[in-house]
């Protein structure tokens with residue numbers, strides 16, 4: 240079965256005051272479904288944007304993305320890339336999550352090439368590199384990182 244990696248970004252419609260709770264709700268469903276479907280990936284959020292990479296077989300990733308497209312908790316979903324890949328970047332993570340905060344803001348400025356982060360202005364490969372860099376730092380730092388069997392947001 241062909242393995243693919245899909246990258247998109249979207250505008251968050253979550254209430255800022257309730258953001259972490261709402262993200263935790265999304266993650267709980269996402270992790271359960273993704274474990275069932277053999278989908279892995281990472282979700283990065285702040286109070287304005289979602290960035291997500293999903294990897295798995297083409298049919299499962301497409302079905303997941305179709306559900307995500309219909310979700311009212313975000314809008315303006317923009318598909319950035321859908322690539323055939325030979326291996327997963329996030330094996331073992333049914334849906335990892337990292338929050339854009341002071342500890343990783345330098346990465347957003349570096350890859351986004353601007354002080355205020357705007358994924359609409361970024362090339363697809365830069366966006367994917369940003370997601371990977373944020374995920375790696377969260378993994379090394381051991382915080383704000385949600386494993387497939389742990390859906391809490393730090």
Ligand SMILES: Cc1cc2nc3c(=O)[nH]c(=O)nc-3n(C[C@H](O)[C@H](O)[C@H](O)COP(=O)(O)O)c2cc1C
Nearest residue numbers: 265268269270272273289303306307310312313334
């Ligand atoms: C930003 C965002 C990311 C999401 N990521 C996933 C995901 O990785 N996997 C998943 O199954 N659902 C994910 N969801 C939730 C889906 O949109 C949907 O609510 C869920 O799959 C249940 O779909 P259903 O009610 O049609 O069964 C995400 C939602 C949002 C807003």
